[in-house]
Amino acid sequence: MSGRGIPYSTVRRCFNAAAFTLTGVFAAVTVSTLFFILGFITWHGISAVNVDFFIHLPKPVGEPGGGMANAIVGTGKLLLLASAIGVPIGFFAGVYLSEFGHNKLGFWVRYAADLLNGVPSIVMGIFAYTLIVLPMKQFSTFAGGVALGIMMIPIAVRSTEEFLKLVPNSVREAAYALGVHEWKTIVFVVIPAAIRGLLTGILLDIARVAGETAPLLFTAFNNRVWSHGWMEPTSSLPVMIFTYAIAPYDDWHRQAWAGALVLMFLLLLVNGGTRLLLPRRRVVT
Amino acid sequence: MRRSSSLNWGDLLFRRVTLGFALAVVGIVLVLAGSLVWNSRLAMKEFGWAFLWGRTWDPVAVKFGALPFIYGTLVTSAVGLLIAVPLGIGTAIFLAELASPRISEFLSFLVELLAAIPSVIYGLIGVFVVVPWVRTVVSPSVSAVLGWFPLFEGTPYGVGLFTAGLILAAMIVPFITVVSREVLLTVPRSQREAALAVGATHWESVWTVLLPYARSGIIGSIFLALARALGETMAVTMVIGNVPEISASLFKPGYTMAAVLANEFTEATYDLYIHTLIEIGLVLFAVTFIVNGIARLMLSRMEHPA
Numbered sequence: 001m002s003g004r005g006i007p008y009s010t011v012r013r014c015f016n017a018a019a020f021t022l023t024g025v026f027a028a029v030t031v032s033t034l035f036f037i038l039g040f041i042t043w044h045g046i047s048a049v050n051v052d053f054f055i056h057l058p059k060p061v062g063e064p065g066g067g068m069a070n071a072i073v074g075t076g077k078l079l080l081l082a083s084a085i086g087v088p089i090g091f092f093a094g095v096y097l098s099e100f101g102h103n104k105l106g107f108w109v110r111y112a113a114d115l116l117n118g119v120p121s122i123v124m125g126i127f128a129y130t131l132i133v134l135p136m137k138q139f140s141t142f143a144g145g146v147a148l149g150i151m152m153i154p155i156a157v158r159s160t161e162e163f164l165k166l167v168p169n170s171v172r173e174a175a176y177a178l179g180v181h182e183w184k185t186i187v188f189v190v191i192p193a194a195i196r197g198l199l200t201g202i203l204l205d206i207a208r209v210a211g212e213t214a215p216l217l218f219t220a221f222n223n224r225v226w227s228h229g230w231m232e233p234t235s236s237l238p239v240m241i242f243t244y245a246i247a248p249y250d251d252w253h254r255q256a257w258a259g260a261l262v263l264m265f266l267l268l269l270v271n272g273g274t275r276l277l278l279p280r281r282r283v284v285t
Numbered sequence: 286m287r288r289s290s291s292l293n294w295g296d297l298l299f300r301r302v303t304l305g306f307a308l309a310v311v312g313i314v315l316v317l318a319g320s321l322v323w324n325s326r327l328a329m330k331e332f333g334w335a336f337l338w339g340r341t342w343d344p345v346a347v348k349f350g351a352l353p354f355i356y357g358t359l360v361t362s363a364v365g366l367l368i369a370v371p372l373g374i375g376t377a378i379f380l381a382e383l384a385s386p387r388i389s390e391f392l393s394f395l396v397e398l399l400a401a402i403p404s405v406i407y408g409l410i411g412v413f414v415v416v417p418w419v420r421t422v423v424s425p426s427v428s429a430v431l432g433w434f435p436l437f438e439g440t441p442y443g444v445g446l447f448t449a450g451l452i453l454a455a456m457i458v459p460f461i462t463v464v465s466r467e468v469l470l471t472v473p474r475s476q477r478e479a480a481l482a483v484g485a486t487h488w489e490s491v492w493t494v495l496l497p498y499a500r501s502g503i504i505g506s507i508f509l510a511l512a513r514a515l516g517e518t519m520a521v522t523m524v525i526g527n528v529p530e531i532s533a534s535l536f537k538p539g540y541t542m543a544a545v546l547a548n549e550f551t552e553a554t555y556d557l558y559i560h561t562l563i564e565i566g567l568v569l570f571a572v573t574f575i576v577n578g579i580a581r582l583m584l585s586r587m588e589h590p591a
Binding site: 008012013016019020022023024025030031033034037041044092093097100106108109112113114115116118121122123127150153181183186187208211212217221238241256257260263264268271275 | 293295296298303305307308310313314320321323371376379380383384392394395396398402405406407409410414458462487488489492512523547562563569574
C-alpha cells in the first residue's frame, strides 16, 4: 500500500512519511505509558515488600514496620461477597439475554446493564451507602461487598451473553432433536460448551473491581485492626494505598508502593493469564 | 428458543428464574436513580436550580454552590481529552494501518492493560512522580514563556487542574485507542482501494476516506472516554489540590464533583450537607448517563450504517 513506483510529488511523499511517523510516535508514547507506570511501581515497591507486609497489622503512626495483612484479607472478603452477589445476578440475566432475550425486554435489560456500567464508581458508593450504611447505621464489609457486587453485574451480564451466543444453534437443536428439555439443554449442553469463556469473563470481572477504591470509602470504610464477621468496617488494599499515599509519613508512602505492587501483580496475572487462555477478549468495555 | 406450548414445568421455571434476574438488573438501575433523588430531596428543596451555579461552598456557614466542582470537572476532562484524543486516534491509525496484525494485536493488548490499572495506582504515580515533575519542570517552563496568559500564570504548586487532566489523559487513552482501532479495522477494503486507485497516497487515503468513514465510531469512542473522565474519582482527588475555587489558570488547584464526594462524604455532619453531596452525585450520574448515551448512539450508528 506504500504506492512504490507511483510518481507522487515530493511534498506529498514527505507529508505521507511525516504523518505516519507521527502516528508511530503517538503509539510509542501510549504504549510506553504502561511501562512507565509498571516501572515506577516495581522500582518503588520491590524494596518495600517483605514478609511483614503480608502477615502483620498496620503499626501506629510513628512506629516503623507493620504490614497490611488485614487489608489483604479484607479485600479477599469483599471480593468473595461481591462475587456472591454480582455473579449470579449477572450470569442468569446473561443467560436470559442470550437464550430468551430477542425481544423488547431484552433491549431494556441490555440498556440497563450498559447504564450500570457507565455509572461512576463513586456514585455506586453513594448508592450502597444509602441502601445499607444509612439503615444499618454503620460501615461494614457487607456494604462494601454490595457496592462492588453491583459494579460486577454489567460485565457479568454482557460477557455471559456474548459467550453463550458463540455456541452454535445447531448444538441446541441437536439436543432438542433428542427430546431433551429446554432447561436441561441450556444447563447441561450450552453452558458447558461455553464454560471456558464464562469463567474467564467472571475472573476479569473480579479483577476489574479488585482495584476499586471510591465505592469503598464510605461503605467498607477502613480499619486499622482485624475486622470480624461481615458487619464491621474493614480495611482493603486499594483504600490503604489511598490513605497511605496522601499521609505525610515516609514509611506509609513506602507501604503504599508495596501495596500497589502486590495489587498490580495480581491484576496483571489475571489479565495476562486470561489472555493466554482466550486470545480474543476485550478488557475495555 | 422453543414455542411456549411445548414447554414443561421445568422449562417454565427456568425461564421465570432467568427472567427474574434480568428484571433485577433493570430494577437495580431504577432503585439507584430513585435513591439518589430521594436522598438529595432536602438539598433540592433548599437550593433549587441555583445550586448548579452557586459559587460558594462553605459547609460551616451552610452555603452550598456546586459551580467550583462542575467547573473543575469540565476543565480537567477537557484537558484530558485535548491530550488523549490526538494520542488515541494517532495510535489507533498506527495500529490499524501500519502495524502487522500480530504486532497490532499485541500492542493493543498492552494499551488495554492501561485500562486495567486501578485508579488509585494512577493517583499514587500522580502524587509521587507527576506532581513533582509538573512543579519543577512543566509549570515553570510554561509560565516562563506564556505566563502573561491567564491560563498559564501562577505559582507552581504541582497539584492542580493541569496535573489532573494529564493523568486523566493516560487513563482514558485506552478507550479511544482500542475502540477507534476496531472501528478503523471494519472499514471495507474496497474503500481504501478506491482511494489508492485514484492516486491518493496512503496517508491521504486515511485522512480523506478512512477517518470520515469511521467518524461516528471515533466520536463514539471519544464520548465513551469523556464519560470515564467526568466520573473519575481517586486519581483526580489525589492530585487536584482540593480547593473549591474557580481559577483561570490550569496550574492552580481546583476541585471536581467526584473528588468532593470522596473527601467530604464521611465528614458530612448534618442531613442537609449529606443531601447536598448526594445531589452532586445525582448530577454526576445524570451527566455521565447523557454522555454515555451519546457514545452508544454514535457507536451503534457505526454498526448499522444507514
